[in-house]
Amino acid sequence: MGVRRYTKMAYKDPDEMVFGHAKFPVLEHWNVQFGAGYVVPEVKVAPEAGTERSKETLVKEMASIAEQAASRAVDIGLPAFMLEQEHVFQQTYHPDWGYACTLAQAEVLKKYYDEYGVRAALRQTVGDLRIEEKGGLRGSEYDNRIAETIEECCKAGASDIAAETMGGKSVLDYGVMRGDIKAILFGIGYLGSIDMEYFWTRAVNICSKYDTRPAGDTNCSGANTCMYVAGGLLGKDMSHTAAALARAISAARSLVAVECGATGPLKDCGYENTIIKAITGVPICQEGKNAVCAHADVMGNLTCQVVDCWSNESVFHREEMGGPTPAVWLQATGYEAALMNTAIQTGNAKTLRDLYTFTDMFRDPQGTLLAYPNAYRVGKAIVEYGKDIYLRARAAALEASKVMMEAYEAKLLQLTRFELDTLRKYTSILESLPMEAEIFRDQCMREYPRKIPTFDPKSYGL
Amino acid sequence: MALLDWAKKADFDMMFKRYNVIIEGPAIKPEDDADVKKVLPKDEPFKSLAMAVIFGDADKAVQAAKSALDRVSPLDVIEKGLAKGMDAVSALYAKGAYFLPDIMLSADAMTAAMAVAEQKLGRAREKKGTVVSFVAEGDPHDIGKNLVVMFLKANGFEAVDLGRDVPDKEVIEAVKKHKPVMLTGTALMTTTMTAFPRVAKALQEQGISVPVFGCGGGAVKRDFVESYDMGVYGVKAFHAPKLAEAALAGKSWKDIRKEYPKIVGEFVAEYADRM
Incomplete structure (x- = not known):
């Protein structure tokens, strides 16, 4: 299928959005549905360091993770769950490893489904091994192996395929380190969107041959890098308002996967998923307070607001006092999902949604931006320029800026001088950028290839 | 909508506190900061050179260097002017008055002006020492390594940047070739960070000892790094030059592990037991 750009919103009003419900629910094998009226808990566990030394040890590790998660799901009475496995390098680099690891987990989940009826989805997230300065993003050995591994995972029984592609990262990193919002826009919004179309057109085609859903992509390498570099309230590497602008831009970029199918x-x-759900109506996974095992963020409750699958993000495979981490962290996400499902069943979903949102809405500008009514506004700005990957990314950032400034001026959101200064400065730069994508691209191509040695324009067809 | 009603009524202080706003002092000019005053040259042309670096203005720094070279030696331009500006920037960053982009722009200004001085000198200025930096094999995430390299260069070290996704063998060869005072490795993932003990072991097997093998990155933690010889867990990229200087001063990796907070000159939660 071709690329279908979004020019209107799936939801007429942000208040229509609530956790556990999506306009377009997704059914995966073993009878798991997402966005169909309930929230599914997710668990994700990184294999113990050293188990990647051979195919056999890694396969055994994968089976063990699945077994520990599934048995805890039954022990605490979870109706459904998702097991996600983010690939380590070897799992994607060797397609036969990818196949064997997926098969090992699929067999465990099927066994539990057959025996107890516990519904389970198996997500395989392939690693984006591609490196611009090592053969480029298109047609390199790494690139070809990713495609082969996606196919092998589909054959082995993956319920869906996800990715965290890296397109535009060399330019984005430059922008983050130098406080260059134009580079951030070019890296995430323009280059990232181009690469997403390349990657996801192919991934969707592969998945369509199997009972495997092409799930989607996150701008982990871009907007999450910004969020991570921005850090906590005392962080001194990136302004939180700048990280919020990068997040808004990333929504225009991550949307491309859905546009590809x-x-x-x-x-x-x-974290941009709330915006994309508002535009497209597809179900979303999210992480927050039950991802403390992986990182700190400043919106741990807010991200529950319209989630369909609630995740722990990642944790080492090891023993906690409460058991092995696949069991412990599925229990954590499982009880949070249970609270949301209880709210749905008792008619309190919107109240709980608003409590989640309000807890973090003014804790930090990133939360202000992603609060669902504001995320919806950013979505509307994107679809207004839906057919132009540059203009819609720029519009998303400008709308995000308005959202934050309004909250600041209403004395609801407090900002430091640094946060306010960068917001004003970046907004002014964004406003001054051209209204034609070609002119913007040419400006950037005159500047960034000479400044960033690892940026390979050919990887983007430029 | 409930959110708007709640926003009018809620006492946010009972829900959260934006400590960054609370602790923010009044805006002051960088040159008025007490720590900057301690390092900022008082005389010209050095003050102008340092100020151009402090403000991250590459054009001004180059101009100031060209003009200063009529009066003072290239080495003085670098040591008594540009480097002092960078010292001031580091002080401002450490106390949270400057942010990462400020440091990068200052480093760019210093690099541009230093090139002018070195051209006149006819050679590169003598570096404090050599550091080899790499990202673990299989890992494409290099922003941490890039920061480490930038901080090292800005502080007068020769930083040999091996790039990302670097095979162990290349790291070993580079250590043999450059004989660095410090090796740094970064990794985001738990399964790529296993390159560090492999590299440490291979170095030992070949009878090569590096004073410090600084390791850090997303999933990397102190207990892991301290599980193999030579490893020192690096918490922040800007600590790298201080660790390299400690190695230059004769500290071993064992010493640096013990004295990390003292060496980097600040409270480091990850080393709270060694404060």
Whole structure:
């Protein structure tokens, strides 16, 4: 299928959005549905360091993770869950490893489904091994191996395929380190969108041959890099308002996977997913307070607001006092999902949604931006320029800026001088950028290839 | 909508506090900061050179260097002017008055002006020492390594940047070739960070000892790094030059592990037991 650009919103009003419900639910094998009226808990566990030394040890590790998660699901009475496995390098680099690891987990989940009826989805997130300065993003050995591994995972029984592609990262990193919002826009919004179309057109085609959904992509390498570099309230590497602008831009970029045919549930670490759900109506995974095992963020409750699959993000495979981490962290996400499902069943979903949102809405500008009524506004700005990958990314950032300034002026959101200064400065730069994508591209191509040695324009057809 | 009603009524202080706003002091000019005053040259042309670096203005820094070279030696331009500006920038960053982009722009200004001085000198200025930096094999995430390299260069070290996704063998060869005072490795993922003990072991097997093998990155933690010889867990990229200087001063990796907070000169939660 071709690329279908979004020029209108799936939801007429942000208040229509609530957790556990999506306009376009997704059904995966073993009878798991996402966005169909309930929230599914997710668990994701990184294999113990050293188990990647051979195919056999890694396969055994994968089976063990699945077994520990599934048995805890039954022990605490979870109706359904998702097991996601983010690939380590070897799992994607060797397609036969990818196949064997997926098969090992699929067999465990099927066994539990057959024996107890516990519904389980198996997500395989392939690693984006591609490196611009090592053969480029298109047609390199790494690139070809990713495609082969996606196919092998589909054959082995993956319920869906996700990714965290890296397109535009060399330019984005430059922008982050130098406080260059134009580079951030070019890296995520323009180059990232081009690469997403290349990657997801192919991934969707592969998945369509199997009972495997092409789920979607997150701008982990871009907007999450910004969020991570921005850090906590005392962080001194990036302004939180700048990180919020990068997040808004990333929504225009991550949307491309859906435009290529990805169905959701979108990948958990895409904090931009609320915006994309508002535009497309596809279900989303999210992470927050039950991802403390992986990182700190400043919106742990807010991200529950319209989630369909609630994740722990990632944790080492090891023993906690409460058991092995696949069991412990599925229990954590499982009880949070249970609370949301209880709210749905008792008619309190919108109240709980608003409590989640309000907890973090003014804790930080990133939360202000992603609060669902504001995320919806950014979505509207994107679809207004839906057919132009540059203009819509620029519009998303400008709308995000308005959202934050309004909250600041209403004395609801407090900002430091640094946060306010960068917001004003970046907004002014964004406003001054051209209204034609070609002119913007030419400006950037005159500047960034000479400044960034690892940027390979050919990887983007430029 | 409930959110708007709640926003009118809620006492946010009972829900959260934006400590960054609370602790923010009044805006002051960088040159008025007490720590900057301690390092900022008082005389010209050095003050102008340092100020151009402090403000991250590459054009002004180059101009100031060209003009200063009529009066003072290239080495003085670098040591008494540009480097002092960078010292001031580091002080401002450490106390949270400057942010990463400020440091990068200052480093760019220093690099541009230093090139002018070195051209006149006819050679590169003598570096404090050599550091080899790499991202683990299989890992494409290099922003941490790039920061480490930038901080090292800005502080007068020769930084040999091996790039990302670097095979162990290349790291070993580079260590043999450059004999660095410090090796740094970064990794985002738990399964790529296993390159560090492999590299450490291979170095030992070949009878090569590096004073410090600084390791850090997303999933990397202190207990892992301290599980193999030579490893020192690096918490922040800007700590790298201080660790390299400690190695230059004769500290071993064992010393640096013990004295990390003292060496980097600040509270480091990850080393709270060694404060």
